[in-house]
Amino acid sequence: xxxxAATRTRDALGVVAARTAGRLTHLAGYAGTSLPGLVAERVxxxxxxxxxxxxxxxxxxxxxNGKTTTTLTLTxxxxxxxxxxxxxxxxxxxxxxxxxxxxxxxxxxxxxxLRPGDRAVFEVDEAALPPLxxxxxxxxxxxxxxxxxxxxxxxxxxxxxRTWRPMLDAHPAIPVVFCADDPRLAALxxxxxxxxxxxxxxxxxxxxxxxVLTTGGAVSTAGAVTTDVTTCPVCAAPLSVEWTxxxxxxAYRCGSCGFARPEPWLSVRIVxxxxxxxxxxxxxxxxxxxxxARTDPGAAHSxxxxxxxxxxxxxxxxxxxxANAYNAAGALAAASIVxxxxxxxxxxxxxxxxxxxxxxxxxIDGRRVVLSLVxxxxxxxxxxxxxxxxxxxxxxxxxxxxxxxxxDVSWYWDVxxxxxxxxxxxxxxxARGPDMLLRLRYQLLDDPEAELGGFxxxxxxxxxxxxxxxxxxxxGGSILVVSTYTALxxxxxxxxxxxxxxxxxx
Amino acid sequence: xxxxxxxxxxxxxxxxxxxxxxxxxxxLVRRARWRGIEVEVRRLDGTADDARALEDVDIAFIGGxxxxxxxxxxxxxxxxxxxxxxxxxxxxxxxxxxxxYQNLGHRYRSDLVGELQGPGLLDVATDAPSGAPRRVGGxxxxxxxxxxxxxxxxxxxxxxxxxxxxxxxxxxxNHSGLTxxxxxARPLGRTVVGHxxxxxxxxxxxxxxxxxxxxxxxxxxxxxxxxxxxxxxxLADFLLRAGLARTGQPAELSVLPDRAxxxxxxxxxxxxxxxxxxxQRRGQSRVGRLRDRLESLVGF
Numbered sequence: 131x132x133x134x135a136a137t138r139t140r141d142a143l144g145v146v147a148a149r150t151a152g153r154l155t156h157l158a159g160y161a162g163t164s165l166p167g168l169v170a171e172r173v174x175x176x177x178x179x180x181x182x183x184x185x186x187x188x189x190x191x192x193x194x195n196g197k198t199t200t201t202l203t204l205t206x207x208x209x210x211x212x213x214x215x216x217x218x219x220x221x222x223x224x225x226x227x228x229x230x231x232x233x234x235x236x237x238x239x240x241x242x243x244l245r246p247g248d249r250a251v252f253e254v255d256e257a258a259l260p261p262l263x264x265x266x267x268x269x270x271x272x273x274x275x276x277x278x279x280x281x282x283x284x285x286x287x288x289x290x291x292r293t294w295r296p297m298l299d300a301h302p303a304i305p306v307v308f309c310a311d312d313p314r315l316a317a318l319x320x321x322x323x324x325x326x327x328x329x330x331x332x333x334x335x336x337x338x339x340x341x342v343l344t345t346g347g348a349v350s351t352a353g354a355v356t357t358d359v360t361t362c363p364v365c366a367a368p369l370s371v372e373w374t375x376x377x378x379x380x381a382y383r384c385g386s387c388g389f390a391r392p393e394p395w396l397s398v399r400i401v402x403x404x405x406x407x408x409x410x411x412x413x414x415x416x417x418x419x420x421x422x423a424r425t426d427p428g429a430a431h432s433x434x435x436x437x438x439x440x441x442x443x444x445x446x447x448x449x450x451x452x453a454n455a456y457n458a459a460g461a462l463a464a465a466s467i468v469x470x471x472x473x474x475x476x477x478x479x480x481x482x483x484x485x486x487x488x489x490x491x492x493x494i495d496g497r498r499v500v501l502s503l504v505x506x507x508x509x510x511x512x513x514x515x516x517x518x519x520x521x522x523x524x525x526x527x528x529x530x531x532x533x534x535x536x537x538d539v540s541w542y543w544d545v546x547x548x549x550x551x552x553x554x555x556x557x558x559x560x561a562r563g564p565d566m567l568l569r570l571r572y573q574l575l576d577d578p579e580a581e582l583g584g585f586x587x588x589x590x591x592x593x594x595x596x597x598x599x600x601x602x603x604x605x606g607g608s609i610l611v612v613s614t615y616t617a618l619x620x621x622x623x624x625x626x627x628x629x630x631x632x633x634x635x636x
Numbered sequence: 637x638x639x640x641x642x643x644x645x646x647x648x649x650x651x652x653x654x655x656x657x658x659x660x661x662x663x664l665v666r667r668a669r670w671r672g673i674e675v676e677v678r679r680l681d682g683t684a685d686d687a688r689a690l691e692d693v694d695i696a697f698i699g700g701x702x703x704x705x706x707x708x709x710x711x712x713x714x715x716x717x718x719x720x721x722x723x724x725x726x727x728x729x730x731x732x733x734x735x736x737y738q739n740l741g742h743r744y745r746s747d748l749v750g751e752l753q754g755p756g757l758l759d760v761a762t763d764a765p766s767g768a769p770r771r772v773g774g775x776x777x778x779x780x781x782x783x784x785x786x787x788x789x790x791x792x793x794x795x796x797x798x799x800x801x802x803x804x805x806x807x808x809x810n811h812s813g814l815t816x817x818x819x820x821a822r823p824l825g826r827t828v829v830g831h832x833x834x835x836x837x838x839x840x841x842x843x844x845x846x847x848x849x850x851x852x853x854x855x856x857x858x859x860x861x862x863x864x865x866x867x868x869x870x871l872a873d874f875l876l877r878a879g880l881a882r883t884g885q886p887a888e889l890s891v892l893p894d895r896a897x898x899x900x901x902x903x904x905x906x907x908x909x910x911x912x913x914x915x916q917r918r919g920q921s922r923v924g925r926l927r928d929r930l931e932s933l934v935g936f
Contacts, residue, residue, distance in 0.1 A: 278654065288704050360650055537772055537809045540862045543656030561907060564900035568866045571896055574664045578670040578892050 133180060141236075144174030148233045160383065163222035167229030181236050182266045185216060185505055187249035187468045190266070192259045193274030193309075196457045197223065199449065200274055201253040202485040203461035208249050209471045210478035216250040217389055219634065220486060221615075222536075223255045225262050249468055256290045260297040263304070270466040273308045273315050274456070277377055277508040279536070291363075291632035294318055307463045309456060311379040317389065319364035326467065327333040328459040331414065333380070334452055364389040372442040375452050377440035377508040396472075398459040400452070401444060405520040406500055406608065408448040411455055413462060414440055415472055443476040448483040451516040453509070458482070463611075486634045487618045494630060496605035499596065501622070507541045510612075513546050517610045524555035524599040528592040528613035529562035530619065535614040542566065547612070548573040555602055557586040557595035560617045564588060592621040640673045640885045642876070645680045645693035645728075647716075647779050648701075652735050653669020657699030659863035660733065663872050664695060673880075673891055687719035694879035696720065700734025700861055703748040709739050710752040717755040724757055726855035727846070727882035729875050733864060737857040738762040738813055738843070739803065745812045758842050758857040759818035759849065760833075764861065768812045774794050774908025775807045775860050777825030777840045784845075788877065789870020791891045796898040802870045804828070815828025815859075816893065817842055820849075824858050829905075829912040832859070846878065854878040867900040 133141065148170035155165050182188060191201045198220040206216045217233045231252070254262055256276075263271070273294075278287045291314055298306065298318060303441030306338040310327030319325035359378040362369045371498045374380030383390040393416055402410040420471060447458060450605050458479060465475040484490050490501045502517065504510040517525070527547070548570055558566050570582055586602065587593035592613065599609050613621065625631045646661055646662045662679060678693065680686040690696070701709070713720075713820055730740075738744040742756045742840040746764035754928070779786045789802035805825055817823060823832075823839030832840035841858030844851070854875070858864065865872040877887040 156694065210780075288702055538655070538808060538862075540656030540659075540808060543655060543659030543662075543863050564896070564903045567896055569659070572659070572666050572866060575666075576669075577665075586664050 137174075138175040141177050144170040144177045145233055145356065146201075147173045148230070150236075152230065156424075162221070163230055164224060164226040165230075166233050167226030170229060171226070171234050176265075178225075179265045180265070181229075181232040182250070185250040185267075187269030188250040188252065188266055188462050189270045189272055189468060190252050190254045190259065190262060190268055191272045191274065191460075191464070192254045193272075194256065194279045195512075196274040196453060196460070197253040199454060199488050200272065200457040200460050200464075201251050203274070203449075203479065203482055204464050205251045206482050207461055207465045207470060207475050208251065208468070211465070211474055213247050213249045216248070220251050220253065223253045223266075224258045228252050228254065228258075228262060228266075231341060232328070234309050247278075257293070260293050261295050263301055268304050270464055270467045271304055271306045272460055273306065273318075274460055275309050275379060275508075276314045277506055278507040278541070289489060291318065298322070299514075301302040307460060309312045309379065309460065310392050311381070312374060313359050313369060313378065313382050313389075313391070313458075314363050316392055320364070320389070320592045326396070326463050327392050327394045328396040328398065328463045329391070330375055330380075330452075330455070330457070331397035331399040334375060334400050334455070336434055337514070344523040346603040362389055375456075376512050379456075383610045385447050389571055396463045396466075398455050400455055404499070405490075405516075406450060408450060409445065409455070410446045411458055412442045412444050412445055413459065413472065413476055414442045416440065428471055443473055445476045445479040445482075447479060447481065450484075450489045450515075452522075453512045453513055454484075454489070487613075487622055490631070492625065492630050494600050496597075497600050497602075497603050500606035500608065500610050501618060502610065503615065503618055504542075504612055505536065505615055507545045510542060510547055512546045513612055514550055516546070518549040519613065520610070521608060522550075522554060522610045523603045523607040524557070524609045525550050525588075526592065526595045526599055526609060526611045526613075527556070527558045527560075527563075527566050528595065528611060529558075529560040529566050530614045530617040531562050534616050534619075539614065543569060546573060548612070550612070551582075551584070553584070555580040555584045555586050556582065557589060557598055557599050559589040559592040559595035560614070562614075563590075592617050593624045596621065640880060641883075642668055642673055642675050642694050642879050643692050644675060644879075645690060645694060645696045646677060647680045647698040647720075647736070648682070648705075648712060648868045649679050649699075650681065651705040651708050652699040652701035652714075652859045654702065654705075655700045655734055655808075655861035656863035657697075657733065657861070660697060660699070660865045663863070663865035663869075664697075665878060667869065667872050667892065668739050668876055670892055673876075679759050680716065682709075682715045684715060687716040690716065690719040690723045690728070693723055694882050695729045695731070695875055696723065696725065698730075698732045698736030698740065698806075700736060702735075703746060706735050706739055706752065707749050708737070708742065709822075710744075710749075710754070711741065715756060719841055721755050721757060721851075724855065725851045727852040729854040729878035729882065730757060730856065731864075731875055732758060732857040734811060734859055737859060738815065740857065741815070742818075744813065757851075758855055759821035759844065760815050760857060761818075762813040762815040764813040768814065770810060770812045771831040771835065771859075772810045773808070773830055774904065774911065775830030775840060776828045776905050776909060777805050777830075777832070777860075779803050779805065779826055780827045785874045788874050788889075792869060792873075792894045793898055795891055795893070796895045798898040798902055801898055801905075804901075804905065805860065805864075805868050805871060806901055806908070807858070807864050807868070808862030809859040810861070811859050814901055815842075824856060829908050846881075853882070867897060867904055869894045869897040869901075 148166035151169040152166040205215045205371045208215045304323040311329040362384035365387035372381040397414045399412045462475045502513045624632045740757045741760035744762045746750045747766045786802045793802040824841030824843045827840045844855040880887040894931045
């Protein structure tokens, strides 16, 4: 990008100042993912946009759940397809953090260092998305889903929809890849010619949502999470649902205004589910698929316009569960708008594994330990579903309510995690541990004098809970850790310290 | 002797379910069943049938939701509101949390919803001024000295080795509305930790004993969710007694082994009290404010 000499000087100063600030925060013992971006923007306003202009096509991944895994999957697909990809570390997904990544990548003269074929994939926080779309030259948006989440930070889910609508209206040229099974997203891109949907081909058999606490002990399967969206996002009449996968995601139709799930451009199905060992997924492109996606933005592949292209492509991934089937489909659809055709992208997808802490698996003294992240009702529902079906000997619930967890974690009372419990050892840890114990007791105990079956104890530290389970589970057995974000970071750091896991990239 | 019976009505469960509200219902149901009381839970939405069903409800519960849902609830209350008032007049006990607390007052006003009129079952009015910060965090309130909620929980707290804990309620608040009480109304308790109704008058929630305001039913309104009842077993039992009394059934409740409940109560109180004191201290010192600002810049 051509910049004036004055701008070049200021950008160079911005990069130097930002890197100095980053170095200092590290020395002070903070992770400091945001400060460099903030400093650079103060010294050289608009620097993020100028550095990003040198990046090549940028895809922003946003939505409540699946951002990290989808970003990693898309990045892997693009890299395996021969592209150099710039991306941000998990969790560093606010505007300043993305700017920090751009600064870390730039040279000291403020040049972004473009190579031909470069791509960029950034995971972006839902609230941070509109300003970033205004600032960066975006080649595509990938919107995963909108669940209720972080009630304390955003206040209300509706607020995200209210900020995304004008964002999309203001940028009609940006292609959007979206989960067609989410009625709120489908309503947001309705009538947009350059939108491309992905979704399940039919209801996956495995997608029985966890039970819901209604009448104290009697578990109903009417979805607590499905109540995220009960009315038509277009006309507010009741929405009828043919099937659902996770929470409100599924096949829906409004009897009043006719708004219905657009046929996904890319359909996914679970061909073979192997529990903690992953799954084989099948992907099919429907030429008539959603959102008039045939207006191919970017370098789309010819199959999209070819009515005879309905051949299923399969990949086996080390990613667990229905949510990850969605994440894989989203990554493939997004790859298609930045120049990787479907058969090639599916080949690149084969063998992809989990992001840090998302169904990550390790071994401790011959016991398998699987780490899962819960951060809202939908993710707890999904972890409960997959964890109940899997071969597990013990469960560690590790619940915190620090800022990064969302301070308001009352949602674990709205979803029923207790199908995970019967027949397994249970340890509970974290600041909300005593509360989680009540959660299980009130759901499971018919006799107030009884102890919870298989209960090993309450622990302050997640690692102490894990050690207690490792000591009680026979070699060859497996332990599932169900953890909020900060509890997972803490546990992970300890496991890294013991040499059992690789550190997270920063 | 035939078993005692209770009917619990869960109002607008589909619309107001945002803050662990099902945990409150589960707690009432379990604590009744653990004493051999038969319980039936009825879902009550905004239809004429639901209005008729309210006649049989001993304890009515309404939870919290988003502004958009509160508009739908206000519309539903046009249908079932009069029946709910009638039920409470004849002794139905009422627990209203967060959004439901706002909806059942005299009015709720916010930028998004405009002005919603409520049935005035709770003697409060709420404003959510534009740009008002959300008040998010733990809440600890102290009950009045002679509070029957406290006296009913004394034996249970003492048996669990936590004597005195029954004089407090703990919960989690998350709201931008500011709620003001009518001249005759009393708060549920005095805020020790957290913002409470409006952050000014020191009160949290509203409490009307049976008979007050010409209504025979107990009424409790509060911002505390998280949910409220599991870790406040004395309040749960207080509501159960009121529900039993409505139909003239014996209202005594046996003392349960509430060790886990009071342990969670105390852990919650200790933790949020420490955080509140730290935030007050920081707010008063320049260095503390500077450190807050720096940390928010750096990111956690």
